[in-house]
Amino acid sequence: MSASNLDQIHRFVFDDCDIRGEIVTLDATLQDATAHQHLPVEARALLGEFFTAVSLMIEVLKFSGTLTLQARGAGRVPLIMAEATDARTLRGIVKFADDEIPDLHGLNLPQMIGEGVLTLTLDPAQGQRYQGVVALEGNTLAECLTAYFARSEQLPTRLWLHSDGQRAGGLLLQALPPSAERTARPDAWETAEHLAETVTADELCQLDHATVLVRLFNEFEVRLFPPQELSFKCQCSRERSLRALTALGRSDAYALLNERDIIDINCEFCGAEYRFGQPDLDELFPAENPRLH
Ligand SMILES: [Zn+2]
Numbered sequence: 001m002s003a004s005n006l007d008q009i010h011r012f013v014f015d016d017c018d019i020r021g022e023i024v025t026l027d028a029t030l031q032d033a034t035a036h037q038h039l040p041v042e043a044r045a046l047l048g049e050f051f052t053a054v055s056l057m058i059e060v061l062k063f064s065g066t067l068t069l070q071a072r073g074a075g076r077v078p079l080i081m082a083e084a085t086d087a088r089t090l091r092g093i094v095k096f097a098d099d100e101i102p103d104l105h106g107l108n109l110p111q112m113i114g115e116g117v118l119t120l121t122l123d124p125a126q127g128q129r130y131q132g133v134v135a136l137e138g139n140t141l142a143e144c145l146t147a148y149f150a151r152s153e154q155l156p157t158r159l160w161l162h163s164d165g166q167r168a169g170g171l172l173l174q175a176l177p178p179s180a181e182r183t184a185r186p187d188a189w190e191t192a193e194h195l196a197e198t199v200t201a202d203e204l205c206q207l208d209h210a211t212v213l214v215r216l217f218n219e220f221e222v223r224l225f226p227p228q229e230l231s232f233k234c235q236c237s238r239e240r241s242l243r244a245l246t247a248l249g250r251s252d253a254y255a256l257l258n259e260r261d262i263i264d265i266n267c268e269f270c271g272a273e274y275r276f277g278q279p280d281l282d283e284l285f286p287a288e289n290p291r292l293h
Contacts, residue, residue, distance in 0.1 A: 013223050017188035026169070076098075076102040120132045
């Protein structure tokens with residue numbers, strides 16, 4: 001059997017009880033997003049888990065805008081960050097404390113990040129930005145997010161995330177408020193959680209979604225909705241880089257130009273290079289009109 005749902009996400013519902021879910025597998029998206037970053041396999045795998053997490057969360061929240069999940073700390077990996085948009089595009093970065101690529105072998109999430117926090121940011125297309133912060137409690141990202149969901153006043157939600165650095169797979173279950181028309185099954189959530197607990201990295205990364213759901217939940221009636229495609233895409237542009245130069249201010253921007261003749265701005269997410277010279281700065285910071293008297 002082979003995975004036929006690479007770079008796809010599926011929504012599903014349990015027809016006979018009030019549970020819904022999402023299942024995702026990333027392949028080219030993860031490889032494209034990390035192609036220009038020099039990451040050891042452990043860092044690619046962790047970023048893969050972050051990508052599956054943001055893919056699952058933006059979908060289950062039905063959120064319009066950009067959802068960002070980042071962990072910051074004082075360890076060998078002081079920053080890891082993944083972003084998903086409602087157009088189902090993903091991008092992310094991993095930063096290291098030193099210039100050298102660190103040895104991350106055998107380290108779990110809190111050991112890589114060190115003492116730190118996990119931040120979830122929702123930047124809506126319209127309206128107020130929302131940010132939630134939690135301590136990095138748990139050995140895996142899935143455990144940290146489960147704790148986060150348990151603490152915030154939301155519907156019971158669980159995630160399972162796996163990645164080997166080449167592929168990543170994730171599963172999310174959410175209990176909905178009980179509806180009158182469905183048959184009451186008081187133990188449904190506990191049963192579904194218990195069954196999902198047995199999901200393996202191989203199943204999530206190597207099998208098609210329908211097969212995984214049948215294997216896990218054959219005692220439920222699961223209905224699968226059509227899949228949605230995911231891909232790597234960066235939000236950077238020459239205009240955004242120019243805005244960064246504007247923020248730097250006139251004198252600092254010219255000082256930088258004098259040092260190097262040309263200002264290179266490299267996008268850390270996609271490796272794009274934007275180059276700016278004197279004419280660009282002159283246009284960005286027009287000389288004030290000379291006084292006539
Ligand atoms: Zn970029």
